[in-house]
Amino acid sequence: MELVVSDGAVRCRWRQAGNAARVEPGHAGVDLSAVLEDFKPREFDGIVLCTGSVDAEWPNDLELLSLVFARTRRRWAGQAWQRVPRRLVPLGLAAAVLTAMVTAWPLLLEPAPAPASSSRPTIEEARARVQRALATTAGGRLVASIERRTIHVTGMAEDAREAMASRAALNAHRGPYPAVPRFTVATDIAEAIRGTSGLTNASVRHVGDGVFDVVADVTDERAARAALDRMGADLAPTVKRITARLERIYPSDPLGPVLSRSQQDGLTVVQTRDGVKHLVIQSPRAVAPPPVSVSAAAPRSRPVRSPAQVTATATSPKGLTP
Template structure:
């Protein structure tokens, strides 16, 4: 199965490369097969095998792990400040926002497991200490009539009230200057939806929201830069420019031969992002296309024009009146 790699964040966000069987070096230096100007760390080696497996490891063999990391299809991985993803070349990929959301969800699950493991070890330690204390008290002939629950109460994780959680999330987004996002509550969870201008904004928002204690947040926002690039490609005309203007609205400008065709094509493409997610403002002007004429024959009453494709057009010349 043929694979491709896609860059999800950074200055080369949206760039893709076909992976043939062999080794590819990714990094900042000029010797890298995939050179990323904003790459922040050591160079990596991506190796693609005949059976479709793709692995990732450090280019420095002295520091590389014994067993390289296997990259799953559509499972994004973060290396330094760059997020990469590999997947089949012949299948439709999820959008970049969904892939980044998978990365955020995986990080949140891992953090939750670490918290649970820490709480479990804490309970085991408390049980051992409590058992030892009870043994000492019983051997001394002391009867415990009451149980102090002060410490057990302190161990209980208290989630903030729903309105307090919403306020905390809104405060985080306000500090980031992201006022176009919508904060709501569904099934006991806080949901943040809407659109962010750049992948850097999306990464900053996800990082800040993940840091909120006791407030699970579903991040369901899209990245405007990626959508603008997709819409520009869908237009099929290099003179068409798509620019994000805010609040889910994109401005489409250009001087094109068929504005109606561009409008229809981009309006259909915008529906792929969900109802009301993308609003398009068209500012297109018509470009008159000059026809290339191969030959012209002009007689007294008949004009004959032949186009380069062999098409012939005949027009009759109206006779002049005697007064002209």
């Protein structure tokens, strides 16, 4: 390689070696020459040359080297493509097509992606679905709400069939979120009121919106209403109010309808259905004296009467004292 500087220009001369397989005997290569332009580097067998004026501002070394190696890579790629035998091109294309088919075959066998509507819903969307289903099964008597990332259902179902259908709708539409049924059943509450009130011929019916109507026969209307009020307070807020239509019975019998009776050692305890307990104390009969002999003279005395039965009745202030 030879560098010649003249008239402000730099000329480079070098010998380009040809292909060893094609060089004929007696030919060592080809002489080439070129003018090196300012700030346009060139590579010669791994050596990078760049010329320019001393007074001018030189670019960054990285910028100069990037120009050289970028051109080098493109040049090498072109030379490599030229060296590929023409008969290998069809084989390469066939191999590329075969590789693409093998790669794409599993993708063709995969099922189609699910539509966007079947993706995971939000908890608010799940609650809305549950509410729409409950409107069909319970007629709007049950309400779905969200509490701590859990769907809760509150309200009052009319009977066991409606409660079962509402639970099935909740499990079918809750999605991936937990759900808790907190609603009650009106028929169960009515049966609890009827069984624990102790009223005679009691009939309990759910009017609606947590209001229950009671029809019964009682001996003490005031005590019965007080008992129903206490029961309504115990069942709140599920039971909002208990209305009663009571009819007074047994006006001449202080014991009224007997709920239970027990007797031991002369003490009888009777409990009526209105919650009043009656205590009856009975004294034992006196033993009669032995008979007097006819032969002996009986002393003159008053005739002995058989002792009468002595009873006492005690009731609470709410009951009636005979």
